[in-house]
Amino acid sequence: MTQIIRLIVLGKQGAGKGTQCIRLSRHYVIEHIATGDMLRAAVKLGTKVGLEAAEYMEKGELIPDDIVIRLVQERTSTGIAHERGFVLDGFPRNVHQAEMLDDLLTPESLDAVVDLRVPTNLVLKRIASRRVCADCGTTYSTAKPPRVDWICDNCGGEVVQRDDDTEAAIQRRLDLYEKETKPLIAFYREHGKLIEISGVGQEEIVSRRLIMAIDKILRQKTTRISADGDNK
Numbered sequence: 724m725t726q727i728i729r730l731i732v733l734g735k736q737g738a739g740k741g742t743q744c745i746r747l748s749r750h751y752v753i754e755h756i757a758t759g760d761m762l763r764a765a766v767k768l769g770t771k772v773g774l775e776a777a778e779y780m781e782k783g784e785l786i787p788d789d790i791v792i793r794l795v796q797e798r799t800s801t802g803i804a805h806e807r808g809f810v811l812d813g814f815p816r817n818v819h820q821a822e823m824l825d826d827l828l829t830p831e832s833l834d835a836v837v838d839l840r841v842p843t844n845l846v847l848k849r850i851a852s853r854r855v856c857a858d859c860g861t862t863y864s865t866a867k868p869p870r871v872d873w874i875c876d877n878c879g880g881e882v883v884q885r886d887d888d889t890e891a892a893i894q895r896r897l898d899l900y901e902k903e904t905k906p907l908i909a910f911y912r913e914h915g916k917l918i919e920i921s922g923v924g925q926e927e928i929v930s931r932r933l934i935m936a937i938d939k940i941l942r943q944k945t946t947r948i949s950a951d952g953d954n955k
């Protein structure tokens with residue numbers, strides 16, 4: 724039987740969540756669900772959600788919870804996310820979203836919530852040099868650009884600076900992280916789900932740290948499930 728894996732990666736903007744979530748999704752063959760990417764795609768397509776979200780996003784404000792939870796519900800209930808699991812990137816952003824997610828997943832639950840820790844001075848440097856593909860969301864930096872002239876290696880889209888990577892919007896997002904998202908660390912610690920991992924260092928090394936910690940939790944889960952089975 725396939726083990727379903729449900730993960731969350733928390734961290735400040737620029738902590739490397741996007742890059743690490745893509746690596747985790749490839750490693751465990753699970754869906755990468757990035758609410759920021761979904762919202763940017765909706766804005767680009769001019770959907771009803773996109774039109775509503777654009778104004779908030781430009782200022783670095785959070786989109787209303789009910790809109791975002793609906794997107795997450797749609798994505799987690801179908802395809803690979805449903806059959807094999809998912810890693811959530813950029814969601815939940817506050818305790819209310821975390822509670823709504825718990826309700827959505829019940830009777831199942833999350834396997835692990837990773838807090839990817841990077842000091843603020845380093846994330847500011849990373850955001851300033853961050854560039855993304857306008858079509859598929861692949862992340863690059865001025866130090867690690869695509870192979871050819873700001874054309875995405877992955878899909879051929881144009882690689883640009885994000886509209887909300889302005890100084891004012893970044894500051895607002897970091898303030899919101901402290902106020903709204905940081906309390907999630909205590910929330911998930913109390914629920915016994917939190918793993919704290921340093922996000923400082925080369926991509927591959929951070930990725931190895933994450934996989935080692937998650938594998939340990941998955942092994943404990945497998946042992947628990949088989950012990951439960953033996954006791955029946």
Ligand code: AMP
Nearest residue numbers: 758759780783784785786791813814816
């Ligand atoms: P991100 O790509 O995760 O930095 O998200 C970009 C923007 O999308 C944020 O600044 C918010 O405006 C919006 N957004 C993404 N995820 C959420 C969420 N879970 N709740 C509310 N707003 C979100």
